[in-house]
Amino acid sequence: MTQAEIRGEAPGADYTFAYLDEQTKRMIRRALLKALAVPGYQVPFASREMPMPYGWGTGGVQVSAAVLTPEDTLKVIDQGADDTTNAVSIRKFFQKTAGIAVTEHTGEATVIQTRHRIPEAPLTEGQILVYQVPIPEPLRFLEPRETETRRMHALEEYGLMHVKLYEDIARHGEIATAYAYPVKIEGRYVMDPSPIPKFDNPKLRMAAIQLFGAGREQRIYALPPYTEVVSLDFEDHPFVPGKAEGACALCGSETSYLDEVIVDDRGGRMFVCSDTDYCAGRRAAGYRGEMAAEEGGA
Amino acid sequence: MDVQALSGGFADTPREAAQAFRAALTAMARPGRIEDVAGARPPAPLSVAAGTLLLVLADPATPVHLAGPLDRPEIRDWLRFHTGAPLSDRAGAVFAVGRWADLLPLDAYSLGTPDYPDRSATLIVEMDALDATGARLTGPGIETSHGLSLPEISAFRANRARFPLGLDFFFTAGVRLAALPRSTHVEAV
Numbered sequence: 239m240t241q242a243e244i245r246g247e248a249p250g251a252d253y254t255f256a257y258l259d260e261q262t263k264r265m266i267r268r269a270l271l272k273a274l275a276v277p278g279y280q281v282p283f284a285s286r287e288m289p290m291p292y293g294w295g296t297g298g299v300q301v302s303a304a305v306l307t308p309e310d311t312l313k314v315i316d317q318g319a320d321d322t323t324n325a326v327s328i329r330k331f332f333q334k335t336a337g338i339a340v341t342e343h344t345g346e347a348t349v350i351q352t353r354h355r356i357p358e359a360p361l362t363e364g365q366i367l368v369y370q371v372p373i374p375e376p377l378r379f380l381e382p383r384e385t386e387t388r389r390m391h392a393l394e395e396y397g398l399m400h401v402k403l404y405e406d407i408a409r410h411g412e413i414a415t416a417y418a419y420p421v422k423i424e425g426r427y428v429m430d431p432s433p434i435p436k437f438d439n440p441k442l443r444m445a446a447i448q449l450f451g452a453g454r455e456q457r458i459y460a461l462p463p464y465t466e467v468v469s470l471d472f473e474d475h476p477f478v479p480g481k482a483e484g485a486c487a488l489c490g491s492e493t494s495y496l497d498e499v500i501v502d503d504r505g506g507r508m509f510v511c512s513d514t515d516y517c518a519g520r521r522a523a524g525y526r527g528e529m530a531a532e533e534g535g536a
Numbered sequence: 537m538d539v540q541a542l543s544g545g546f547a548d549t550p551r552e553a554a555q556a557f558r559a560a561l562t563a564m565a566r567p568g569r570i571e572d573v574a575g576a577r578p579p580a581p582l583s584v585a586a587g588t589l590l591l592v593l594a595d596p597a598t599p600v601h602l603a604g605p606l607d608r609p610e611i612r613d614w615l616r617f618h619t620g621a622p623l624s625d626r627a628g629a630v631f632a633v634g635r636w637a638d639l640l641p642l643d644a645y646s647l648g649t650p651d652y653p654d655r656s657a658t659l660i661v662e663m664d665a666l667d668a669t670g671a672r673l674t675g676p677g678i679e680t681s682h683g684l685s686l687p688e689i690s691a692f693r694a695n696r697a698r699f700p701l702g703l704d705f706f707f708t709a710g711v712r713l714a715a716l717p718r719s720t721h722v723e724a725v
């Protein structure tokens with residue numbers, strides 16, 4: 239007889255915290271510990287149906303649900319912004335199912351779930367960054383069969399990956415991959431950092447814990463703090479993070495990752511920080527970009 | 537079944553399991569960092585920390601090996617009642633718990649496979665005390681180096697040499713725990 243049987247509970251009838259039942263959380267938690275023990279290796283897990291479609295970050299949501307405690311403060315970003323439909327709905331989901339505090343300020347968050355960006359402000363030891371991952375397998379475009387890619391990782395057969403990158407150089411004069419740029423972890427596993435811009439790759443070695451969840455593909459992987467992360471490159475073509483030329487039109491930052499936005503129907507364009515909290519923080523501190531006057535009048 | 541088996545679980549499972557897991561996650565992500573946990577009150581001589589880890593992680597899908605004197609009726613009943621985990625020999629164990637001498641030999645446990653290195657055992661090593669001195673740890677999760685009072689050195693060096701295969705360890709003493717994943721380099725100082 240077990241405790242659940244004594245309480246006469248059907249599976250899933252427990253009071254839940256953060257939506258998932260305790261059995262599912264245990265399974266995900268075990269996968270997370272193994273993922274941390276073998277950095278960059280993709281641990282299979284039995285992904286659950288979530289009350290949101292795939293592509294809305296069901297992998298990241300399941301990882302967040304397994305790590306959140308009632309004391310956490312959650313931030314959710316989508317392409318750097320806290321206010322997109324996707325980010326807002328995930329934030330509301332955890333407010334409703336876990337009753338936790340939420341924030342838009344990077345420095346106040348203990349858990350940050352992200353899609354496609356790493357915040358500009360350096361993360362700290364008390365923080366966990368959870369990535370929503372669409373395609374966890376960096377070798378997938380070279381080899382569609384899961385059994386084969388698993389073998390390639392087991393044997394460290396990463397030659398084809400280098401061939402692909404070198405073909406880029408032959409064709410374009412440089413490595414054309416701008417997002418989900420592959421990295422090698424501690425000299426062992428090649429890993430997909432999720433579709434972050436390669437500009438963010440140097441930030442992958444950080445003080446915070448990084449957890450990656452792919453819902454549809456049912457994979458979890460992780461980077462402990464300070465793990466060595468090397469973007470794949472060649473001696474004669476070293477990795478270049480790259481960034482749009484120019485400064486943020488709102489806060490004037492010349493070092494942040496910029497999005498190009500259309501400002502009028504005459505094709506007028508400007509660059510603004512993709513990280514909305516970073517940009518707002520700079521403006522609050524008095525920094526101004528070239529569009530700041532117009533913004534002040536709006 | 538002894539009535540003692542029915543007590544000593546979490547009072548509020550979702551909350552206490554989440555808090556204890558965060559401590560376990562932090563420990564595994566930061567090898568050598570000592571964390572406190574609470575929640576389980578298992579039968580002696582199982583520690584609060586080892587009992588709490590089992591409540592957080594073990595269930596009917598994870599065979600557990602009770603090593604040496606821990607393999608006694610009160611602990612078997614407590615584990616079965618609160619987790620539903622089946623008991624196992626070393627080879628079939630997903631988790632093994634016991635004192636270092638009772639857990640040996642390490643080559644009896646699953647190391648995972650080249651295709652699935654995650655399918656390896658996690659050992660929960662009961663210690664008299666834990667402190668941040670002794671072996672020097674370096675590797676993922678550690679900015680420069682960290683000290684931890686390990687029961688020996690050579691077994692962990694041999695385990696690291698098999699990476700990405702290998703065992704992962706929690707060390708428990710009273711309410712405290714620390715972890716040593718297979719990725720950590722261990723040196724005597």
Ligand SMILES: [Zn+2]
Nearest residue numbers: 486489511517
């Ligand atoms: Zn800006």
